Amino acid sequence: MKARRSRGARALPLPVLLPVLCGAALLGVPLFALVARAPWGRLATELASPEVLTALQLSLYCSVSATALSTLLGVPLAWLLARGEFRGRRLLRALVMLPMILPPVVGGVALLLAFGRRGLVGAWLDQAFGIQLPFTLAGAVLAETFVAMPFLVIAAEGGFRQVDRRLEQAAATLGASRLRVFARITLPLAAPALGAGAALCWARALGEFGATITFAGNLPGRTQTLPLAVYIALETRPEAAFAMSLVLLAVALAVLVALRETWTGR
Amino acid sequence: MKARRSRGARALPLPVLLPVLCGAALLGVPLFALVARAPWGRLATELASPEVLTALQLSLYCSVSATALSTLLGVPLAWLLARGEFRGRRLLRALVMLPMILPPVVGGVALLLAFGRRGLVGAWLDQAFGIQLPFTLAGAVLAETFVAMPFLVIAAEGGFRQVDRRLEQAAATLGASRLRVFARITLPLAAPALGAGAALCWARALGEFGATITFAGNLPGRTQTLPLAVYIALETRPEAAFAMSLVLLAVALAVLVALRETWTGR
Amino acid sequence: APKPVLVFAAASLAEAFTALCDAFASAHAPASVEHSFAGSPALVAQIESGAPAEVIVTADTESMARLEAAGRLASAPALFARNRLEIVVERGNPKGVTGLADLARSDLIVILAAESVPVGRYAREALNSAGVTLAPRSFEPNVKAVLNRVALGEADAGIVYATDVRAAGERVAGVAIADGQNVSASYPIALVKQAELRPEARAFVAFVLSDAGRAILARFGFLPS
Amino acid sequence: MSLDAALAVQLGRFGLDVAFRVDDGERVALVGPNGAGKTTVLFALAGLIPLERGRIELGGVLLDDPEAGVFVAPEARDIGVVFQDGRLFPHLSALENVAFGLRSRGVKRAERRSRARDWLERVGLGALADARASTLSGGEARKVALARALAIAPRALLLDEPFASLDEDAVIDMRETLRRHLAELRGPCLLVTHDPADTRMLGARTLRLVDGTDLEEMR
Amino acid sequence: MSLDAALAVQLGRFGLDVAFRVDDGERVALVGPNGAGKTTVLFALAGLIPLERGRIELGGVLLDDPEAGVFVAPEARDIGVVFQDGRLFPHLSALENVAFGLRSRGVKRAERRSRARDWLERVGLGALADARASTLSGGEARKVALARALAIAPRALLLDEPFASLDEDAVIDMRETLRRHLAELRGPCLLVTHDPADTRMLGARTLRLVDGTDLEEMR
Ligand SMILES: Nc1ncnc2c1ncn2[C@@H]1O[C@H](COP(=O)(O)OP(=O)(O)OP(=O)(O)O)[C@@H](O)[C@H]1O
Numbered sequence A, B: 001m002k003a004r005r006s007r008g009a010r011a012l013p014l015p016v017l018l019p020v021l022c023g024a025a026l027l028g029v030p031l032f033a034l035v036a037r038a039p040w041g042r043l044a045t046e047l048a049s050p051e052v053l054t055a056l057q058l059s060l061y062c063s064v065s066a067t068a069l070s071t072l073l074g075v076p077l078a079w080l081l082a083r084g085e086f087r088g089r090r091l092l093r094a095l096v097m098l099p100m101i102l103p104p105v106v107g108g109v110a111l112l113l114a115f116g117r118r119g120l121v122g123a124w125l126d127q128a129f130g131i132q133l134p135f136t137l138a139g140a141v142l143a144e145t146f147v148a149m150p151f152l153v154i155a156a157e158g159g160f161r162q163v164d165r166r167l168e169q170a171a172a173t174l175g176a177s178r179l180r181v182f183a184r185i186t187l188p189l190a191a192p193a194l195g196a197g198a199a200l201c202w203a204r205a206l207g208e209f210g211a212t213i214t215f216a217g218n219l220p221g222r223t224q225t226l227p228l229a230v231y232i233a234l235e236t237r238p239e240a241a242f243a244m245s246l247v248l249l250a251v252a253l254a255v256l257v258a259l260r261e262t263w264t265g266r
Numbered sequence C: 001a002p003k004p005v006l007v008f009a010a011a012s013l014a015e016a017f018t019a020l021c022d023a024f025a026s027a028h029a030p031a032s033v034e035h036s037f038a039g040s041p042a043l044v045a046q047i048e049s050g051a052p053a054e055v056i057v058t059a060d061t062e063s064m065a066r067l068e069a070a071g072r073l074a075s076a077p078a079l080f081a082r083n084r085l086e087i088v089v090e091r092g093n094p095k096g097v098t099g100l101a102d103l104a105r106s107d108l109i110v111i112l113a114a115e116s117v118p119v120g121r122y123a124r125e126a127l128n129s130a131g132v133t134l135a136p137r138s139f140e141p142n143v144k145a146v147l148n149r150v151a152l153g154e155a156d157a158g159i160v161y162a163t164d165v166r167a168a169g170e171r172v173a174g175v176a177i178a179d180g181q182n183v184s185a186s187y188p189i190a191l192v193k194q195a196e197l198r199p200e201a202r203a204f205v206a207f208v209l210s211d212a213g214r215a216i217l218a219r220f221g222f223l224p225s
Numbered sequence D, E: 001m002s003l004d005a006a007l008a009v010q011l012g013r014f015g016l017d018v019a020f021r022v023d024d025g026e027r028v029a030l031v032g033p034n035g036a037g038k039t040t041v042l043f044a045l046a047g048l049i050p051l052e053r054g055r056i057e058l059g060g061v062l063l064d065d066p067e068a069g070v071f072v073a074p075e076a077r078d079i080g081v082v083f084q085d086g087r088l089f090p091h092l093s094a095l096e097n098v099a100f101g102l103r104s105r106g107v108k109r110a111e112r113r114s115r116a117r118d119w120l121e122r123v124g125l126g127a128l129a130d131a132r133a134s135t136l137s138g139g140e141a142r143k144v145a146l147a148r149a150l151a152i153a154p155r156a157l158l159l160d161e162p163f164a165s166l167d168e169d170a171v172i173d174m175r176e177t178l179r180r181h182l183a184e185l186r187g188p189c190l191l192v193t194h195d196p197a198d199t200r201m202l203g204a205r206t207l208r209l210v211d212g213t214d215l216e217e218m219r
């Protein structure tokens, strides 16, 4: 039995209110300052420019694809980390986190060494299948996945661990395979953490810049996502760069607010 | 009653094994390629160089401080998002995620607009207290916190949501204030997610580069963290940059593996 | 129509080369150009890993020399433009900076580019020849970072390229550096070694080096090489 | 301290609408078929489900009255609850579970621990004081839950099948422990049970609830 | 199908070491004080706690034998369990809970749902088929848990206080439902209970467990 929402909001205790306000200020004031300084007049111009619109489309496409790919590959990995029993699990988890720490340009170089035309795997992909990833949209998705997937894996793992094992046991006694236990019990019960992980992953992919530009290049209309366009604009037209950043933020805000709470586990 | 670990490892089902291998390859091969190409001879030289050591120290100091600050300010925020009942909660959550999406250099500019010498808050801090954040270590910590805190907030929120409300209710009937319920029940039960969030936050802060260099500048021995040193070295001494990246990875790996599993909730 | 020529260029040249590419395309139709702007390290790593670029333009001679040494170039690098240094200060020059010697003043927050980027090295040379020693507050990762920080009022002065001051327009002011102390930077362009060397690629390089190309570069403040 | 309650709430498909009174120091057994709404009654009294209509008054203090806009939070009601589903804090030891409520009452740490140990001994679990709650057997957990609720000596007690899962001897012991505790305690006590023996032993008046709306006195 | 068990495990402070046999179709009531190890016995049989020593054989098939290196996973044992703490899947409806086990037995979706509905009706909860398990009352949940275990018609049944929290009428109904189901079913059934009436009604042999090691037949 669940209780319903209590009537009437209650005041926050001070030990919560104070850090909440500080935290909100730390994150909020810079955003506010950016918005306050924004060239509002330009915003419309930027939004109407076909280059910015294309970059926005590419950004959305790549970040959503990277999130989908990360979910597909990352959720099983997270499950293995949470419920697998094998030596070296801690090491595997630490390894999974390394792409987060690698400076993004170095990450891009690592991707080139692995999946570039002369790369360890890339050379083989090229010869055997004629697949070339650098300087393609698929390459941009790959680069964003490389950088963003760890966030999903680690957040999801935390959620899986928090699921009540007793329910998983009950499902097993009913004959459910480990896979089915995972799909029908663990996964839905970890939905909040999984939603959080997917959101983190998407946000990270959407803002990704260093690995993408290094691995996939910066080809307008092909691999130039909005953060790349912002980077170039910063070199030449900072006002435009700010305007584009605001476009990026506005789109992200709209998407994040619009997500059904249940989808993100809320 | 809890079951113990089952005897004998069981094979992974294929629908898990396949994505796990692909995911591991996607993350692992680039890292491997980087290590394979590493100038091992240089590694020792780099490690012995006082500049690299200082940068490493600054990196550890800043990332740990940023994680501590993020925990202090972010955990209450996460709790508010998870358990608070107020309008605009979804908006607040989306706002919290925006720093993740902002291209880091733009994030740095936003920080300057807020906390810089002429910034909204910074000008006041300077005049009233003589506090200047740009070009200081505190500024680097602030920049890393700005970028990394959202990861902690969102991951922790997912964990808090997953905690069984029935236990929180039981604690309330025992007279525990909401704060005490949080500290003694919600927080420990969400330890896995919180640990994951802290690890994500730390890793992100450790690798942070764009916002830090833009806000806090890049002075060796004062504000130059290892990723900054890597980025600068990439221009002229890519081999040195790779060697330094490996140092960064090795340190991160050592820390992440060494973390007691219970601390990260494992 | 033939495949567009793929040009890799340093991010700091983005504005000028966007214009050059457009002009080339309209002058040499049906040939066209596709460009990818990035920082030098990314460009070098990309070309070393076999990127399909046909033309490479860098902001410094060192990066180009690395590629040449690695055997990745199909033509000797040609210098197509020069640049001069300038002191950048806040709009209206409120601190009254008049030359390099002023940068040593203790009431100024001065920043420089890191010496790993060309402008940082040139600035060091200029300061040396002016006999000025100073303690900058930060070594910025690129010239735009120097400029932006001064534009935001977070630093009082820095040393950048004249083209940057010009491109920033109203946001900052420039203070000239005496000729005897100034240093000039050169920008090289080259063909990248590929299976097929297409005439369009050669044509683009020729266009950049042509009078038409130089006229466009001059519009952005670059000096003839 | 008497309890006056008129409770009306709607939980999805289930509607509760009853009114009753429990006098100072009186024990009332609440019985009725599964799904009748017994637990819902206790939750409303404890403040875990706010009323939609009606009012709750305990010892002259208004606890919940939607019309008057009054709602006292659960943690401020000082009403002890033994939950039907136990709800021990799994990460705490048996002792810490029992001591938990004493903290909010300002009892010092050493005193808390000694009182909690005392209570664990009274329910026969002195040996398991340091056992993590998640490792306790069903019956052991139930005993700790009872101790946890009694230890805070609340103004009113709500017990939801406190003797379920207990072995035969333990049921007799626990009934006796409860009876003795209630004798010292003033304030109303509401006991949900399916076992007529509980009612008899505690000398309680019996209310029978059916379908959320029919509440009648049994003799 | 008979069950042969010699169980030795150590769970932290608690050690279990017993051996017994249940014949084909035999019902055995397992009784004993709280903390005696009854639940632990069932968990070992179900494969939720691997043995440290001993062996489990069901119908001639070896399920667990550490010396021989044999361990059959819980999902492959086909042993139905009613857990003392319920363990309904909170995010699924009552119907989905009952249908859950049928899926692994290859029963088609429509058939699964109709059989599950049938079982819910047998335990008197036809009306709550679509209710989320987390909204069920204690007794309702217990009935669903019983239906869930019986619905898969397992080779052996382990029931841990299946009638706790049920109202008086429901206990009688459920005992009858169980008795009828067991009459159709072959295979051993182990029932943990504190109520002598259960033992009588089901005509079961009684084993009394004390302290994890003393297991004796009661007459
Ligand atoms: N959140 C909810 N949403 C919908 N229905 C609910 C909810 N909570 C409880 N119910 C329903 O309300 C009815 C009363 O529940 P309650 O737990 O009060 O019964 P009870 O008398 O305690 O029964 P039991 O003896 O089985 O414990 C039940 O039929 C239950 O299914």
Ligand SMILES: Nc1ncnc2c1ncn2[C@@H]1O[C@H](COP(=O)(O)OP(=O)(O)OP(=O)(O)O)[C@@H](O)[C@H]1O
Pocket (backbone or CB within 6 Å): B001, B002, D131, D135, D136, D137, D138, D139, D140, D165, D167, E011, E012, E013, E014, E032, E033, E034, E035, E036, E037, E038, E039, E040, E041, E084
């Ligand atoms: N994981 C564990 N670690 C330590 N002790 C445990 C663990 N699990 C169970 N125990 C202890 O083992 C003993 C037997 O537990 P079990 O649940 O089998 O008892 P039971 O006979 O089912 O009791 P009840 O009638 O109360 O349900 C208990 O004293 C319990 O505290």
Ligand SMILES: [Mg+2]
Pocket (backbone or CB within 6 Å): D038, D039, D040, D084, D160, E137, E138, E139
């Ligand atoms: Mg109930």
Ligand SMILES: [Mg+2]
Pocket (backbone or CB within 6 Å): D137, D138, D139, E038, E039, E040, E084, E160
């Ligand atoms: Mg038990």
